[in-house]
Amino acid sequence: MRPMILVLSLVLGLVPLVGVVWIFVSGMIVLSPFSVTMDGLFMTLILLTLSACFLLNAFWEMRDRGMLGKKAAPPAKTPAAKAS
Numbered sequence: 042m043r044p045m046i047l048v049l050s051l052v053l054g055l056v057p058l059v060g061v062v063w064i065f066v067s068g069m070i071v072l073s074p075f076s077v078t079m080d081g082l083f084m085t086l087i088l089l090t091l092s093a094c095f096l097l098n099a100f101w102e103m104r105d106r107g108m109l110g111k112k113a114a115p116p117a118k119t120p121a122a123k124a125s
Contacts, residue, residue: 047102054095057088
């Protein structure tokens with residue numbers, strides 16, 4: 042079940058980016074000369090926020106599985122207090 046969460050987070054993180062590309066292709070946002078419709082601006086902000094949430098979740102999931110960088114060292118054990 043856990044690998045499915047990672048895959049689903051990656052897919053749902055990349056799909057909104059396709060929507061952002063479509064907004065630029067359809068002309069709702071044009072960079073030269075700069076022109077923006079309100080629909081294009083707010084839809085882009087919403088899609089980027091959704092994408093960031095899902096990709097952050099995927100990042101955390103990959104980090105917890107040890108797929109990124111070094112795995113964190115376990116906390117050091119402290120010696121137990123001697124009973125008197």
